[in-house]
Amino acid sequence: MRQDVDVTPVWMMRQAGRYLPEYRKTRSKAGDFMSLCKSPELACEVTLQPLRRYAFDAAILFSDILTIPDAMGQGLFFETGEGPRFKKVIRTQSDVERLPVISAEKDLSYVMSAVSLIRKELNGSVPLIGFSGSPWTLATYMIEGGGSKDFHRAKAFMYNDRNAMHLLLDKLTDAVIDYLNAQIRAGAQAIQIFDTWGGILTTPGYFEFSLNYMKKIASSLIKEYDGAVIPVILFTKNGGQWLEKIADSAADAIGLDWTTEIGAARQRVGGVCALQGNMDPAILRTSPSVIRKEVGKILENFGEGNGHIFNLGHGITPEVDPDNVSAFVDAVHEISAQYHT
Amino acid sequence: MRQDVDVTPVWMMRQAGRYLPEYRKTRSKAGDFMSLCKSPELACEVTLQPLRRYAFDAAILFSDILTIPDAMGQGLFFETGEGPRFKKVIRTQSDVERLPVISAEKDLSYVMSAVSLIRKELNGSVPLIGFSGSPWTLATYMIEGGGSKDFHRAKAFMYNDRNAMHLLLDKLTDAVIDYLNAQIRAGAQAIQIFDTWGGILTTPGYFEFSLNYMKKIASSLIKEYDGAVIPVILFTKNGGQWLEKIADSAADAIGLDWTTEIGAARQRVGGVCALQGNMDPAILRTSPSVIRKEVGKILENFGEGNGHIFNLGHGITPEVDPDNVSAFVDAVHEISAQYHT
Numbered sequence: 001m002r003q004d005v006d007v008t009p010v011w012m013m014r015q016a017g018r019y020l021p022e023y024r025k026t027r028s029k030a031g032d033f034m035s036l037c038k039s040p041e042l043a044c045e046v047t048l049q050p051l052r053r054y055a056f057d058a059a060i061l062f063s064d065i066l067t068i069p070d071a072m073g074q075g076l077f078f079e080t081g082e083g084p085r086f087k088k089v090i091r092t093q094s095d096v097e098r099l100p101v102i103s104a105e106k107d108l109s110y111v112m113s114a115v116s117l118i119r120k121e122l123n124g125s126v127p128l129i130g131f132s133g134s135p136w137t138l139a140t141y142m143i144e145g146g147g148s149k150d151f152h153r154a155k156a157f158m159y160n161d162r163n164a165m166h167l168l169l170d171k172l173t174d175a176v177i178d179y180l181n182a183q184i185r186a187g188a189q190a191i192q193i194f195d196t197w198g199g200i201l202t203t204p205g206y207f208e209f210s211l212n213y214m215k216k217i218a219s220s221l222i223k224e225y226d227g228a229v230i231p232v233i234l235f236t237k238n239g240g241q242w243l244e245k246i247a248d249s250a251a252d253a254i255g256l257d258w259t260t261e262i263g264a265a266r267q268r269v270g271g272v273c274a275l276q277g278n279m280d281p282a283i284l285r286t287s288p289s290v291i292r293k294e295v296g297k298i299l300e301n302f303g304e305g306n307g308h309i310f311n312l313g314h315g316i317t318p319e320v321d322p323d324n325v326s327a328f329v330d331a332v333h334e335i336s337a338q339y340h341t
Numbered sequence: 342m343r344q345d346v347d348v349t350p351v352w353m354m355r356q357a358g359r360y361l362p363e364y365r366k367t368r369s370k371a372g373d374f375m376s377l378c379k380s381p382e383l384a385c386e387v388t389l390q391p392l393r394r395y396a397f398d399a400a401i402l403f404s405d406i407l408t409i410p411d412a413m414g415q416g417l418f419f420e421t422g423e424g425p426r427f428k429k430v431i432r433t434q435s436d437v438e439r440l441p442v443i444s445a446e447k448d449l450s451y452v453m454s455a456v457s458l459i460r461k462e463l464n465g466s467v468p469l470i471g472f473s474g475s476p477w478t479l480a481t482y483m484i485e486g487g488g489s490k491d492f493h494r495a496k497a498f499m500y501n502d503r504n505a506m507h508l509l510l511d512k513l514t515d516a517v518i519d520y521l522n523a524q525i526r527a528g529a530q531a532i533q534i535f536d537t538w539g540g541i542l543t544t545p546g547y548f549e550f551s552l553n554y555m556k557k558i559a560s561s562l563i564k565e566y567d568g569a570v571i572p573v574i575l576f577t578k579n580g581g582q583w584l585e586k587i588a589d590s591a592a593d594a595i596g597l598d599w600t601t602e603i604g605a606a607r608q609r610v611g612g613v614c615a616l617q618g619n620m621d622p623a624i625l626r627t628s629p630s631v632i633r634k635e636v637g638k639i640l641e642n643f644g645e646g647n648g649h650i651f652n653l654g655h656g657i658t659p660e661v662d663p664d665n666v667s668a669f670v671d672a673v674h675e676i677s678a679q680y681h682t
Contacts, residue, residue, distance in 0.1 A: 155623035203602045240582045261544040282496035290500050
């Protein structure tokens with residue numbers, strides 16, 4: 001993560017996605033979204049698509065953050081324009097108790113097959129990042145039955161029955177550890193944990209219900225595989241207030257959303273962790289010249305030296321012009337050279 | 342704001358609202374939402390309703406944050422379950438240039454009539470808080486034409502044409518100053534500025550496009566009226582990272598959402614500003630015993646002494662049981678007594 005580099009490395013959250021016409025073509029061939037995730041060949045194909053177009057420095061496994069609850073029998077499905085939904089929801093302690101213990105290698109074998117295949121196809125060109133949703137983020141979807149505006153059901157569950165929530169988070173944490181270690185054994189060379197909804201919690205709530213479990217995961221993952229260190233990136237959207245605590249985990253890098261200045265973040269935690277981020281994805285919907293200017297500001301703000309993986313502060317959105325992504329990647333590589341002398 | 346009190350004062354953002362059956366009755370009598378806002382008698386009635394039920398320590402004017410753009414001719418309307426919408430949208434510099442300069446006393450006279458009437462009806466029982474949306478927050482709705490998930494149009498406008506955005510924000514700032522001073526002259530005894538969407542900006546973006554304008558407003562308001570000081574509260578949702586900068590404005594109090602610990606906020610800025618907040622509104626959807634416990638935690642976290650106005654971290658939601666609001670208000674008054682000796 002902090003090795004010497006000539007230019008700042010860059011990848012994009014959701015880089016394999018709907019902004020690419022070739023993705024939309026593969027997706028329509030697959031039928032629904034989960035069929036795309038569950039086909040190792042098609043998941044491999046869409047993972048590689050952005051790398052054919054752009055000089056990204058990493059691939060990220062194409063999959064969904066909700067594969068674990070799906071494998072637990074919750075029945076994940078997608079309705080057009082609606083985001084993820086579950087056929088079953090968690091509402092009581094006995095719902096939590098009934099959740100089965102899964103084996104990632106058996107029950108999520110399609111993910112491991114995709115990882116192996118992608119790794120083989122990449123053939124050493126760039127590293128492959130595996131990922132999972134954080135236990136808290138998975139729990140919110142499982143309790144709500146899908147996305148939510150205010151997550152009141154997940155929060156009521158947490159506030160009303162803290163023990164049941166911890167039981168759920170414990171079960172999910174065990175599953176995430178097993179899942180990510182299986183991804184590492186299948187070929188993932190770095191891991192990112194997506195805590196999309198940690199930022200909706202109070203400060204003590206974030207530590208108790210989200211960060212503690214991510215810490216446990218980060219410290220339970222395979223540290224070295226096949227002779228190489230496996231770095232772990234923790235990304236909590238809206239987690240800017242808590243960087244010191246996040247750095248205090250076993251994570252190697254912290255993903256930043258765009259609301260935190262990366263230079264200030266470096267002062268706060270740069271001695272402990274690398275930083276990943278953090279351009280506002282909305283900037284990709286402007287123009288190459290604006291993109292270049294904004295990329296330059298972030299690089300200048302981070303300053304000289306290593307320990308920065310350039311990325312967006314959240315996933316790229318479907319409406320982005322693919323040419324703007326070229327401008328983004330090229331700007332990072334071109335402008336960053338001066339900071340790596 | 343920091344006077345000696347026996348118990349911590351409490352009010353609730355959106356305390357006149359849909360969780361109250363009497364509000365829903367008045368609302369259905371009015372017809373649509375804007376008719377309710379535009380009738381001084383009905384706006385007065387719904388402002389007073391929560392005070393008849395609960396021991397709140399302040400009234401807040403019932404109105405909408407988007408009255409200014411409506412008065413500028415943008416055509417505000419509400420579709421059921423859809424939130425606010427505008428008939429006209431701002432997309433170019435000439436759209437901005439065409440926006441008329443309005444006079445709050447003439448063009449928003451219905452608001453001033455409501456303020457005077459409420460003040461008269463309150464008859465000194467509790468102070469009346471007036472309010473406005475922040476210029477940035479108003480601008481996002483005017484550019485998007487309503488609410489948004491990622492505000493990409495507002496952001497593209499800002500990133501692509503910074504001068505046009507500043508022109509819009511300047512015009513809105515002048516209108517907000519005029520509007521709030523008119524509210525003060527009509528009887529508002531404190532002012533809150535709602536910056537609902539400042540937290541979607543980058544750190545420098547927040548300073549440049551939102552906070553600077555709120556500072557200008559805070560320092561341009563009538564400081565004393567009718568022998569009494571008019572305190573100003575700035576509330577930026579997701580502004581926890583920027584409290585020191587917010588405190589640096591002319592504001593008397595900072596509204597906190599629930600993600601920031603109020604005790605830590607007090608250490609950071611308590612010497613400069615009073616603090617308002619900050620219970621997660623989702624807690625109101627649990628039970629009286631959970632509410633009481635969570636109120637107690639916030640009071641303990643703030644600690645001894647004055648300078649705290651209890652509130653939620655965002656508006657109350659329609660689904661809350663009105664009995665839970667009693668539990669909330671009573672818990673604040675009962676538990677806080679021990680911290681005011």
